[in-house]
Every structure is written in C-alpha cells, then in structure tokens.
Amino acid sequence: MNPAIRRTQMPGRKPLSRAPRRLADAVIALPAAIAMLAGLANAGTAHAAPRAAPIPGGIAIVRLASAEAPAPQAFYMGRPVLVERRDGAWRALVGIALNAEPGEQRLKVVTAGAAGVAERETAFRVMPHTYATQKLTIRDTTKVTPPPDALERIEREQARMVELRTRFRDVASVEADLAPPARGRLSSRFGLRRVLNGEPRNPHGGLDFALPSGTPVTAPAAGVVIDAADYYYCGNSVFVDHGQGLISLYCHLDRIDVAPGQSLRRGERIGLSGASGRATGPHLHWSVYLNGNGIDPELLLAR
Ligand SMILES: [Zn+2]
Numbered sequence: 615m616n617p618a619i620r621r622t623q624m625p626g627r628k629p630l631s632r633a634p635r636r637l638a639d640a641v642i643a644l645p646a647a648i649a650m651l652a653g654l655a656n657a658g659t660a661h662a663a664p665r666a667a668p669i670p671g672g673i674a675i676v677r678l679a680s681a682e683a684p685a686p687q688a689f690y691m692g693r694p695v696l697v698e699r700r701d702g703a704w705r706a707l708v709g710i711a712l713n714a715e716p717g718e719q720r721l722k723v724v725t726a727g728a729a730g731v732a733e734r735e736t737a738f739r740v741m742p743h744t745y746a747t748q749k750l751t752i753r754d755t756t757k758v759t760p761p762p763d764a765l766e767r768i769e770r771e772q773a774r775m776v777e778l779r780t781r782f783r784d785v786a787s788v789e790a791d792l793a794p795p796a797r798g799r800l801s802s803r804f805g806l807r808r809v810l811n812g813e814p815r816n817p818h819g820g821l822d823f824a825l826p827s828g829t830p831v832t833a834p835a836a837g838v839v840i841d842a843a844d845y846y847y848c849g850n851s852v853f854v855d856h857g858q859g860l861i862s863l864y865c866h867l868d869r870i871d872v873a874p875g876q877s878l879r880r881g882e883r884i885g886l887s888g889a890s891g892r893a894t895g896p897h898l899h900w901s902v903y904l905n906g907n908g909i910d911p912e913l914l915l916a917r
Pocket residue numbers: 802818820821822898899900
C-alpha cells in the first residue's frame with residue numbers, strides 16, 4: 615500500500631503531543647496521495663523506477679549488503695535474479711510470478727569473499743493483491759480456441775518463449791528504469807483477469823498501448839535482440855534482453871526493424887505497431903520479465 619495514503623487516514627489516532635507534526639504530514643501527504651491515485655489513470659506523476667510492489671506479478675526489492683561489500687549474487691526459486699547497486703546498497707530486484715501464493719518467500723544470497731564463498735538465505739513477503747476483471751467478446755472464435763492443426767505450433771512457440779524469457783546474461787549494470795516503448799493510451803493493464811466470450815482465460819501478461827498501425831515502437835532501455843519472429847498469438851514479435859534476467863517482449867508488430875544479435879540503445883526503433891497474430895485490433899502488447907516471471911511493466915516506468 616501507499617504509505618502516504620495510509621498516513622492521511624491516521625490523524626486523530628496518535629497521541630495529542632504529535633498533532634502539529636501529523637498535521638504537517640497530512641498537508642504534505644494529501645496532495646501526494648491524490649497525485650498517486652490520479653497517476654493510476656494518467657501517467658503524469660513523478661515516480662522513480664523501479665518501484666517495489668511485493669505482490670503476485672510485482673517486484674520485491676530486497677536489500678542484500680552495503681554498497682562497499684563485494685557484489686553478491688541472489689537466486690529465487692533456483693534462478694539468478696537482477697542485483698543492482700543503488701542508494702548505498704546492493705539490492706535484488708525479484709520478479710514475482712502472477713500465480714504466486716501470498717506469504718513468505720526465500721532468496722538465496724551468495725557472496726564471494728577472501729574467506730571463500732558464503733551462502734545465506736533472506737526472506738521477503740508476498741502480499742495478496744486482486745487484479746480487475748475484463749470481459750471481452752471476439753467474433754472470430756478461431757482466435758479464442760485455436761484450430762487443432764495450430765496446437766503443435768503453439769506448443770513449440772510456448773516452449774521457445776519460456777527459454778527466451780528465462781535467459782540470464784550477466785552484465786555489470788542494467789538500465790532497470792524503462793522508458794515507455796510507444797506513445798499512446800494504455801488500453802489494457804497488466805494482470806487483468808480476462809473472460810473471453812464468457813470463458814475465463816489466462817490473466818493479461820502485459821501492458822497494452824492503443825496505437826494505430828505504423829506507430830514506432832522503441833527500445834525502453836539498452837539491450838540485445840534475442841528473437842524477432844512471427845508467433846501464432848503474438849504475431850510479429852521481438853524479444854530484447856536487457857541483461858541480468860530483465861527481458862522485454864513486443865507483440866502484434868506490423869513490421870520488425872531489428873534482427874537477433876543486434877544491440878539496441880534506449881529509444882532505438884524496434885519496429886512499427888500493428889495487429890499481426892491474434893489481436894482484436896491494432897495495439898502494442900508489451901511484456902516484461904524479471905528472473906523468468908512476467909511482471910507489471912508499469913513498475914519499471916519512471917513517470
Ligand atoms: Zn496485451
């Protein structure tokens with residue numbers, strides 16, 4: 615939860631002697647709370663990124679050691695996680711699976727020092743969260759239930775996508791604060807529980823931008839293209855590896871302008887938006903993965 619909002623709800627419950635300070639807090643916190651709520655509908659508020667949101671489909675930011683210590687490594691569910699040096703500390707950015715159960719989770723921390731390799735565990739807590747439900751109607755039912763002859767292709771592509779999104783390329787520093795990959799209205803948020811033609815389907819694993827076909831789509835941070843191909847559901851798709859398990863995916867492109875192995879700078883064009891694959895209309899579907907788990911891309915957007 616947002617501490618600024620909680621603080622504004624607290625006055626009157628604290629000792630009287632602290633009243634002047636509480637009032638000051640409330641005066642400062644209320645506009646911040648309103649701005650935060652407004653920011654949910656309209657990205658125009660100043661926020662540093664990445665933001666911690668230890669919920670399913672969110673990010674846990676776990677302090678590992680002081681910045682003077684040698685760089686530790688951290689592992690979550692057997693996979694290495696992104697470790698960065700920021701605010702005077704080494705900290706892990708842990709991607710939490712959308713289907714994770716709330717409760718205590720463990721992180722393995724490995725530090726190499728003069729005395730050898732030390733290993734310890736640290737815990738963090740996943741808080742419960744309920745995402746909104748979205749009902750969709752699609753007239754072309756082949757897009758809801760794929761024809762039997764497409765199943766083999768879909769299965770092959772799903773395995774390929776798991777392999778791509780679980781890669782870990784060790785780089786010294788990662789640009790974990792992302793720029794929006796396109797300019798446009800957000801049409802579908804991450805985590806929406808979708809009901810297609812009355813049937814519950816997988817929750818939305820990305821963030822959708824409503825864009826006319828042909829709108830430039832750009833790299834949100836430096837990275838390397840690890841796949842650029844036509845997928846059954848995602849259509850013309852590009853995967854970008856930003857390093858240390860931070861991977862991004864762009865779907866339904868009309869045109870792909872990059873090739874696997876190509877290095878990208880932040881802001882460099884990936885392609886043009888479109889409606890390829892199984893899309894209800896032209897838009898950009900953008901997914902972001904951290905240690906293999908799809909997370910809410912908005913948590914990585916500075917705004
Ligand atoms: Zn989408």
